[in-house]
Amino acid sequence: MDTAERILRLLRQAPVVSGEVLSSNLGVSRAAVWKHVEALRASGYRIAALHARGYALTGVPDRLLPTEIEQHLTTERFGRRLECFETIDSTNLRAAALARAGAPEGMLVLAEQQTAGRGRLGRSWVSPARVNLYASFILRPRLVPADAPQLALAAAVAVVRALRALPGLAPERIAIKWPNDCLLDGRKIAGVLTEMDAEADRIRSVVLGIGVNLNAPARAFPPALRATATSVLLATGTRVDRPRFAAGLCAALEAVYDRVVGEGFAALAPEWEASSCLTGRSVRIEGGGRCSTGTVRGIDAAGRLVVAGPAGEERIMAGDVTIVDGYRMLAAADEERGR
Amino acid sequence: MDTAERILRLLRQAPVVSGEVLSSNLGVSRAAVWKHVEALRASGYRIAALHARGYALTGVPDRLLPTEIEQHLTTERFGRRLECFETIDSTNLRAAALARAGAPEGMLVLAEQQTAGRGRLGRSWVSPARVNLYASFILRPRLVPADAPQLALAAAVAVVRALRALPGLAPERIAIKWPNDCLLDGRKIAGVLTEMDAEADRIRSVVLGIGVNLNAPARAFPPALRATATSVLLATGTRVDRPRFAAGLCAALEAVYDRVVGEGFAALAPEWEASSCLTGRSVRIEGGGRCSTGTVRGIDAAGRLVVAGPAGEERIMAGDVTIVDGYRMLAAADEERGR
Numbered sequence: 001m002d003t004a005e006r007i008l009r010l011l012r013q014a015p016v017v018s019g020e021v022l023s024s025n026l027g028v029s030r031a032a033v034w035k036h037v038e039a040l041r042a043s044g045y046r047i048a049a050l051h052a053r054g055y056a057l058t059g060v061p062d063r064l065l066p067t068e069i070e071q072h073l074t075t076e077r078f079g080r081r082l083e084c085f086e087t088i089d090s091t092n093l094r095a096a097a098l099a100r101a102g103a104p105e106g107m108l109v110l111a112e113q114q115t116a117g118r119g120r121l122g123r124s125w126v127s128p129a130r131v132n133l134y135a136s137f138i139l140r141p142r143l144v145p146a147d148a149p150q151l152a153l154a155a156a157v158a159v160v161r162a163l164r165a166l167p168g169l170a171p172e173r174i175a176i177k178w179p180n181d182c183l184l185d186g187r188k189i190a191g192v193l194t195e196m197d198a199e200a201d202r203i204r205s206v207v208l209g210i211g212v213n214l215n216a217p218a219r220a221f222p223p224a225l226r227a228t229a230t231s232v233l234l235a236t237g238t239r240v241d242r243p244r245f246a247a248g249l250c251a252a253l254e255a256v257y258d259r260v261v262g263e264g265f266a267a268l269a270p271e272w273e274a275s276s277c278l279t280g281r282s283v284r285i286e287g288g289g290r291c292s293t294g295t296v297r298g299i300d301a302a303g304r305l306v307v308a309g310p311a312g313e314e315r316i317m318a319g320d321v322t323i324v325d326g327y328r329m330l331a332a333a334d335e336e337r338g339r
Numbered sequence: 340m341d342t343a344e345r346i347l348r349l350l351r352q353a354p355v356v357s358g359e360v361l362s363s364n365l366g367v368s369r370a371a372v373w374k375h376v377e378a379l380r381a382s383g384y385r386i387a388a389l390h391a392r393g394y395a396l397t398g399v400p401d402r403l404l405p406t407e408i409e410q411h412l413t414t415e416r417f418g419r420r421l422e423c424f425e426t427i428d429s430t431n432l433r434a435a436a437l438a439r440a441g442a443p444e445g446m447l448v449l450a451e452q453q454t455a456g457r458g459r460l461g462r463s464w465v466s467p468a469r470v471n472l473y474a475s476f477i478l479r480p481r482l483v484p485a486d487a488p489q490l491a492l493a494a495a496v497a498v499v500r501a502l503r504a505l506p507g508l509a510p511e512r513i514a515i516k517w518p519n520d521c522l523l524d525g526r527k528i529a530g531v532l533t534e535m536d537a538e539a540d541r542i543r544s545v546v547l548g549i550g551v552n553l554n555a556p557a558r559a560f561p562p563a564l565r566a567t568a569t570s571v572l573l574a575t576g577t578r579v580d581r582p583r584f585a586a587g588l589c590a591a592l593e594a595v596y597d598r599v600v601g602e603g604f605a606a607l608a609p610e611w612e613a614s615s616c617l618t619g620r621s622v623r624i625e626g627g628g629r630c631s632t633g634t635v636r637g638i639d640a641a642g643r644l645v646v647a648g649p650a651g652e653e654r655i656m657a658g659d660v661t662i663v664d665g666y667r668m669l670a671a672a673d674e675e676r677g678r
Contacts, residue, residue, distance in 0.1 A: 120538060121538070121541065142628060144485075144656055144657050145484035145485060145487055145535070145537065146483075146484060146485030146656070148484055148537070148539040148540075149539045149540050151539065152539040152540070179539070179540065180539075193538065194538060194539035195536075195537070195538055196484070196535075196536075196537050196538075196539070197534075197535075197536065198484065198487070198534070198535050198537065199459060199460070199532065199533060199534055199535075200487040200488045200490065200491040200518070200519075200533035200535070201487075201488050201491070201518065201626075201656060201657030201658075202460065202626075202657060287540075287541075289481060317483055317485070317540060318483050318540030318541060319540075
């Protein structure tokens with residue numbers, strides 16, 4: 001920890017700390033203390049100098065700074081190694097490079113902004129600056145590649161837990177849309193992109209990318225997304241403390257990750273299922289050159305979506321789901337009968 | 340095709356070709372023809388100049404040159420895009436970089452020598468210069484990651500087909516050891532390393548690395564491997580025409596790949612099974628922190644090894660197999676009874 005970080009730590013422990021106490025605690029001159037306080041102010045900290053009493057921390061910057069996140073961390077491994085970028089092409093790309101270079105499990109890459117943020121299926125992820133969370137975790141699970149979808153489903157459970165821990169957000173407003181999108185009031189609030197480096201029968205590393213729309217205003221989304229995407233701020237009017245949320249996500253993810261690797265997705269399936277917005281709905285699922293329609297029954301222990309279709313029950317491992325409205329399903333059913 | 344390649348092509352079509360015919364066919368002067376012939380000689384071609392008759396191709400270099408491989412190619416896609424290196428760290432690393440940059444399916448990277456050749460499970464692959472085949476193919480299958488082991492198993496079938504097409508090699512001398520090692524007279528002759536870049540539920544690209552020991556002399560292997568590895572030359576005394584073998588491997592691989600992607604591994608399982616050296620054998624399988632013992636019953640449609648063990652039948656997706664001799668299995672059985 002450098003001197004500036006130690007000053008912050010002391011300022012957090014009391015309303016006011018005298019220059020003398022800081023100077024003697026840190027073993028530097030009072031002039032040096034002053035210089036560090038100036039540097040902290042320059043990075044966005046508000047520190048009042050109270051005549052004859054000392055310094056008081058009156059505000060912290062709304063920034064994903066390691067020191068802001070670390071003070072909230074409760075984890076063993078997740079987020080303990082941390083890189084924070086002001087801007088980057090993609091946190092997943094950076095984490096993948098770190099993973100290939102041997103970075104440890106739980107290492108986290110964050111960025112205030114992504115210039116080439118990526119989503120599932122080669123899509124992009126809208127990544128405006130300084131309002132959301134763009135996080136990529138390095139994982140080294142002892143799993144076969146066939147189990148990777150379970151990690152992605154578990155990640156959605158962690159995101160839901162982290163969102164539900166926000167003050168003023170009723171739990172039932174948060175839902176999961178299979179496989180791993182998170183919705184707030186039915187609009188997309190978070191997405192997960194799971195990328196792996198693997199041999200045919202052995203995962204070497206996984207990068208779990210998680211994007212969460214926290215304080216984005218409506219204008220941060222392109223017009224085409226405004227009807228389907230949202231942020232916590234947009235939906236609740238309340239700003240999220242992003243460093244605290246990042247630390248909470250680390251904790252939720254460490255817990256569900258250890259669970260899914262140790263016991264399999266089956267151990268998390270009931271919690272996932274309880275948040276699913278698809279159970280009982282009529283859906284169309286496209287992917288891998290196929291299209292299925294039917295009514296969602298739930299999820300199985302391997303993380304496959306169980307769908308009752310016209311030709312019987314299907315268990316679907318991968319695809320893109322559209323909820324089909326009653327009218328169109330009726331029309332489809334009529335076509336079926338017409339054959 | 341450049342002028343030198345067109346000269347080679349004409350020389351291959353007739354025993355002797357006059358300088359005049361070459362010059363008029365290629366639209367260059369006889370002096371230019373001479374210069375190209377000299378350049379071809381410098382890269383190892385033997386071209387006789389027969390007084391008053393013309394040029395005759397009397398020998399080609401034992402080198403993996405694109406022009407030597409292409410003349411034998413019978414494929415649609417596999418090997419049609421081709422990079423040949425004199426030396427490289429790892430053909431798989433190069434192919435993975437090409438795949439990320441968008442290289443097409445079937446593109447092949449070859450090298451005469453690898454300085455950091457890699458095998459399964461983080462092991463190295465001994466890669467002496469100018470005697471073997473080190474080949475990496477880029478694949479873009481529309482499969483989920485769970486199906487990747489099927490590609491690796493299919494690759495072993497292709498290697499077996501390519502080896503069995505060599506003159507003077509009785510088919511029964513070649514065997515597959517699950518999941519995808521190839522043996523000649525019970526010693527390792529080829530290995531497959533399947534690496535993928537994937538999302539949780541979608542393969543983006545696979546690099547299929549295939550190493551085949553063709554003309555390696557015994558001294559090319561480190562002493563520790565000499566008892567367990569072999570080459571075609573060592574086992575048969577006959578040198579392999581490496582460019583022709585490379586083209587044959589492309590053809591075999593294209594055929595089995597289209598089969599496994601189109602119909603699943605089940606379509607190749609009987610051929611795989613017929614070459615397996617494990618069926619009926621007592622084995623110990625280690626991997627993923629587990630160890631299983633039992634008698635191999637065969638392979639299932641998903642490519643899992645079916646093993647009958649003391650606690651019943653297991654289907655094993657990943658691991659390292661050791662054939663256990665009678666004595667040790669007996670001892671293990673006694674221990675079981677002793678409990």
